[in-house]
Amino acid sequence: MTSPPTFDCSDPDARAEGLAAAARAVRAGQLVVLPTDTVYGVGCDAFSGAAVRSLLAAKGRGPDMPVPVLVGSWSTIDGLVMGVPAAARELIEAFWPGGLSLVLPHAPSLAWDLGATRGTVMLRMPLHPVALELLRDVGPMAVSSANRSGSAPAANASDAAAQLGDSVAVYLDGGPSGEPIASTIVDLTADAPRVLREGAVPLSDIAEVLGREVLTA
Numbered sequence: 001m002t003s004p005p006t007f008d009c010s011d012p013d014a015r016a017e018g019l020a021a022a023a024r025a026v027r028a029g030q031l032v033v034l035p036t037d038t039v040y041g042v043g044c045d046a047f048s049g050a051a052v053r054s055l056l057a058a059k060g061r062g063p064d065m066p067v068p069v070l071v072g073s074w075s076t077i078d079g080l081v082m083g084v085p086a087a088a089r090e091l092i093e094a095f096w097p098g099g100l101s102l103v104l105p106h107a108p109s110l111a112w113d114l115g116a117t118r119g120t121v122m123l124r125m126p127l128h129p130v131a132l133e134l135l136r137d138v139g140p141m142a143v144s145s146a147n148r149s150g151s152a153p154a155a156n157a158s159d160a161a162a163q164l165g166d167s168v169a170v171y172l173d174g175g176p177s178g179e180p181i182a183s184t185i186v187d188l189t190a191d192a193p194r195v196l197r198e199g200a201v202p203l204s205d206i207a208e209v210l211g212r213e214v215l216t217a
Helices: 012-027 049-059 074-079 086-095 129-138 157-167 203-210
Strands: 006-008 032-034 041-045 100-105 120-124 141-145 170-173 184-187 194-197
Touching: 006 012, 006 157, 012 032, 012 041, 012 129, 012 170, 032 129, 032 157, 041 049, 049 141, 049 157, 074 086, 086 100, 086 203, 129 141, 157 170, 184 203
Parallel strands: 006 170, 032 170, 100 184
Antiparallel strands: 032 041, 041 141, 100 120, 184 194
C-alpha cells in the first residue's frame, strides 16, 4: 500500500497540485493535514458526520471534545450561527484572521455532528495562506490539531504523518509551524463575553476591543 502523498507548498506547482488533491479529498469525506498559523491541523468537511467521526478516530479521541471549525472569510460565519452579536463583529474585525476562536450558538438548521457541542460551534479564521486557500475552495472545515490524543501537536507535516499515517489522504507541507501557541477562546453564548482559554490573543487586547472587562472561565 502506498503512503498518502505529501505536497511541498513552497513550490508553486506542488502547492497548486496539493490544494486540488486536498479539495478532492475533503469533498470525498476524507481527511487532510494542513498548516495553520498555530500548529498543523487535521481536517475534513465540517458538514460530514462520517468524516468528523473518522477525524476523531484518527486522533484516538471521543466526541466529548467537539471539533472546532475553520472558515476562510469573515462572511462565512453568518450562515453558521443563529446570530452574530456586536461583540463577535468587533472581535472578528480586530483579530481575524488570527489566533482567536469564538464560541457561538450554531444555526439549528445545520446538519452537522461535531461532537458534544451542546448547540454551539467554535469558529476561527486562520492566518495562513495555504489554509485560507483550501477553506475558500471547499468551505468550512472541522479541524483539530494533527496529532494522536495525548501526544504533542505536530509542528510540521512529517510530525503529523508520523502520528496519523494513512488515516489521512493528503498532507500539505507548509514548512515548520510558528510558535505552538493555542488560540484564545472567547465564549459569546451569553450576554457577557467569557474567555475560556487565553492564548495567542491576550486578555487585555480582548477587553480593549470590547471596551469592557471580560470574564474568565
